[in-house]
Amino acid sequence: MTIFDSLFFSTFKHYKNRKSKNANQFATIYISILQCAILLLLGMFFAGFSNQMNMNTMSQDKAWALFIMASVFIFFKNWVQYAGRKRKVLNAKMLNKKTQNHSIFLLWMLPIACIILSVILWQAV
Numbered sequence: 001m002t003i004f005d006s007l008f009f010s011t012f013k014h015y016k017n018r019k020s021k022n023a024n025q026f027a028t029i030y031i032s033i034l035q036c037a038i039l040l041l042l043g044m045f046f047a048g049f050s051n052q053m054n055m056n057t058m059s060q061d062k063a064w065a066l067f068i069m070a071s072v073f074i075f076f077k078n079w080v081q082y083a084g085r086k087r088k089v090l091n092a093k094m095l096n097k098k099t100q101n102h103s104i105f106l107l108w109m110l111p112i113a114c115i116i117l118s119v120i121l122w123q124a125v
Helices: 003-018 023-052 060-083 085-096 104-124
Strands: none
Touching: 003 023, 003 085, 003 104, 023 060, 023 104, 060 085
């Protein structure tokens, strides 16, 4: 089980208690936003690194198009992964293990922090 699975189930458990019908949808959206924010942060880091090394590998328009395509792929992958049988199998595994309960505030601060760092790196480029 990956760290994203653990974060997914922490979010899922929090929203399961509050809004049981939409818990899976909220958790899937959360994990997708987190993965897209991490992808954005890595992209901005490598863009800044390439700029410092004076490498012209890709234009900004092509990089944004690639990011959008990767984000759509991430949302689709997470929708398929966490909507069906695999989520039920992972949920059964999570019931047997003692899991950490993360604060929902800290869970939502992860993608926000990644986006803020991405903006800071974008200003540096």
